[in-house]
Amino acid sequence: MSDRSHEIPERWILHTELLWAFGVGVLVAATISIIVFTALTRNINPPSNVERVDPKTLHLSGEFAEQNLGTVVAADGTVTARIIATQFMFAPHCIAVPQRRPVTLRFASPDVIHGILITGTNVNTMVVPGYVAQVHTEFTRTGELLMPCHEYCGLGHSEMWANVQVLPAAEVKPDRDGRVTCAQH
Amino acid sequence: MPADQPRAADNPFEEPDDIDEAALTAVLRTVPLGAAVLAGGAVALLVLAYLLIYLWIFLPRGVVG
Amino acid sequence: MAEPSEPRAVDRLWRIWPSVAVVAIVLTGALLGILIIPVVQGRSAGIDAFTAICRALGILPGSPASPQIPNRNPPTPVSQVVWTPSVLQILAEAKPERGRAKVQEVCTACHGEQGVSVSPEFPNLAGQSGTAIYKQLNDYHTGSRTNPLMTDIAKALDGSTIADVAAYYAGQPMRNPNPYTLGAPDAIVQLVELGDPNRNIPPCAACHRQGAGGPIDAPVLAEQRQEYLTSQLKMFASGQRRNDVYGRMRAIAAKLTDSEIDGLAAYYRAGLR
């Protein structure tokens, strides 16, 4: 080993590296702090809901029976939409939701893994057989949006999508038992 | 195919490159400045882009939780 | 950090600092993730700290930031068949010979000894998937599906007999010349192979081809009676037949035009492996 002595000691290099690591550490901490801040103040989380449901008997359940799917406005004004993601379609095919009102979307799958996103919004979740996926959100913009299945679920995956209509508050007209359906156009 | 005897290329330790020490020491006086500015700028740009996307694209799309 | 001279101290230093750093990072994450964020979020949604922490950990269902929604809707299932390992076990252990006896006694009159039906409005059962036959017979048994002839017959069968009959017909060989040789129109082949994404119609092959990975009770449609297929699709479209879970077939059939229904029935009459 050719031994050399020079006045840049090895510790000076280590010093610059530590300075650099500290500097960038502050910047990376900024990315984490905005996550923690919005989590604390605006309740922003990834959608999580460890609620187990047996996929094999899902179609026998009350909550996810065919008649109970779609959007329902409860007496106390809470808006809940229940949607089934099954091999190669969503039930119901079109979901109407109010604008600027807290909405809870509940998804379940009786067969394989699916996943949903609503274009242009932050609604996104995997739909794993065995669990009820739940997303709490508020739709900021009205319009006809697309809700595709974004997780490979079989050969019909490309044809599996549904529509979401974000209706202004005035056009949300629940029927007798609070159900809101899409406007046919 | 080359024979199996060890050749200079195989032995990295006795591998003095043709950099002379004086030039290296002179260069080392200013070296990490350029890298620090380049990398620092890149990371700052990255974090800025992250914050802009967070505030101007993510939050306006509505809360999620 | 001051550099102690002898190497052993340096090594010890290098052993302590990284361990402290790593554990500290994880504990900070735990402090924020398990305690601070859930409790603060819970307070804003009127959820007590303990429940919020349990929800954030995944011990209780629900989000720490929103109340959970109760549901009191009564179940109204369209089919009682539940695919559990025990049911699949019954099917796996079914005896085709026992099934043959019941078939000769009851089924041959319409569905034929080998499962080739005697007239166009009765379905062929030769080589049909055992799970598909099991489901339909069970639906007839429970009344989820009704038919003037089948309802009484099915009511007289119990679970294991249904499995034996299903195993028997599933064992019958299916004669299915490849449809491409019989020249089905392109539009129909495209519906079978590609479906129609614009109308939300998945490819028929995605569920009805053997080994496609679709629902396990989806019948294999190779070499089926044309009139039977046409009538079933029309019954799905009108909602008269509604034993398809979550209305999969009802939704698709309602979107098919009459010419497409006839074309598909003709396509599958020729058979598809």
Add this chain to the structure above:
Amino acid sequence: MRNTERLCLAHLWLAFAAFVGAAVLGAWQMWVRSPLGAHTGTPGDYYMSVTAHGVAMAYVLSTFFIMGFGYFVAVTALNRPLPGKGWAWAGFVVGVIGVLMALVTIGLGKASVLYTFYPPLTASPWFYLGLVVVVLASWVWCVLMLVSLAAWKRENPGRPVPLAMFATVANAVLWLWTTVGLAVELFYQVLPAALGFVQTVDVGLSRTLFSWTLHAIVYFWLIPAYIAFYTMVPRAAGGRLYSDTMGRLTFIFFLIYSLPVGLHHLLMDPEHGNSFKFIQVLLTAFVAAPTVLTIFTIPASLEIAGRLRGGRGVFGWILALPWDRPMVLAAGLSFVMLFFGGLGGLINMAYGMNAMIHNTAWVTAHFHLIYGGTSVIMYFAIAYEIWPRLTGRQHQSLAPLRWQLWLWFVGMMVMTLPWHWLGLQGQWRRVANFNYDNPIIASWGPLVIVSLAGGLVLLASALLFVRNLAVLHRSVLPAPTRSLYALAVDPPRRVPAALNGFGLWNVLVLVVMLLAYGFPIAQFVVAPSPSAIVHRTE
């Protein structure tokens, strides 16, 4: 090279053969999902191709390149023969068998479940057995790396391990830790289901076990690029490595922080609570630490080279760098792609913001930029650098090599930048044929065509790459004897024990995995999720 050339070449040629095949499939997929190729091919064809493209790129190209490159480093960096060369050949043959088992099963259409296989969808058992055999073959390589390091350390007590070998062994240790998740999932859940012993699968557990592997495997792929950054690029540019200690720390950080962060692939999953998702998001921020060190240390090393070649001013050294040398050019292009891929990653990992782009084209853009871009362009540069030493022949001219690198860079940028925008619009993944009649999807058409153009450029670059290597085998120029590995500014005389071995770091990985993954996995052992019926796709 102590006659391991044929062993390395065998591994590398298998890797690049799988690569060029998968590149062709990738280009076909870009065509079929674009408006130009709508309605060509059935969903069965498309998902067969996606599975083959994923398996070939993610399991064959990566694993066999890393094994071949690892054997090369073990022999040249340690300057001693490879122990157990027979085992290495046996491992290679077993690996080839595994690859054939998997790819043939995919080709027969019996394994269209994609390379991340989504139970309860279950393919033919031969597909999973093929993957298991490839993993076993890679474990043989890991053991040989550990054995050769141990032998070297016995022969050189107290001397610092050469950085290239230190990093390669770090990668081997990381890989052994990584494959635990995949192995448990395959042996305990997926294979019994595929073989028909069980009819159901606990999907929550299988996704959690796969997430254990899913992130650490991408660092297993990335580390060879970082080995090239730290040990080859400084010498190729005519400079010195700025800090050897930072090099060792980078690979140690990779080992510790790439493992306990897998849950950021499951942020949108319902089977985990927010707490452990947050803990693993915080740990993911620390997995950026090695990259943070590298984007300072390597430019500093290049700055030394640039200034030695007369570069003036703050950025003058950049222009003074020998960009005509493939290794230097590849490093520069790789860093640019790392910038864009890094931004994609920052957004992906941001806890709640993941909901904006999960499973959209944004994610596809991220991993094509980081793996397909940053890592694979360095695989090319490493191949160009070590091929002369393996074949004893020199490239006739460096121009086609530079062309190939530039084409790969341009193709990758043109393909992935539109995907970022499409991902924000909600374009979701793995669609066999898009419904271009729908107004929202129709608005994506033009950008999909732009990314198709990028895909075709990538295909051209892939074919040119294989041509450049094949031509080298017949070149008449003798290989140069210039050395390969960079010297540090201050070559380490004595390195703290912690930076010369992996004993401490294995303990820390165990501790941090227990803390980060203990509860998430234990919850399925204590209360298994309701099981889902297996859906066979044979």
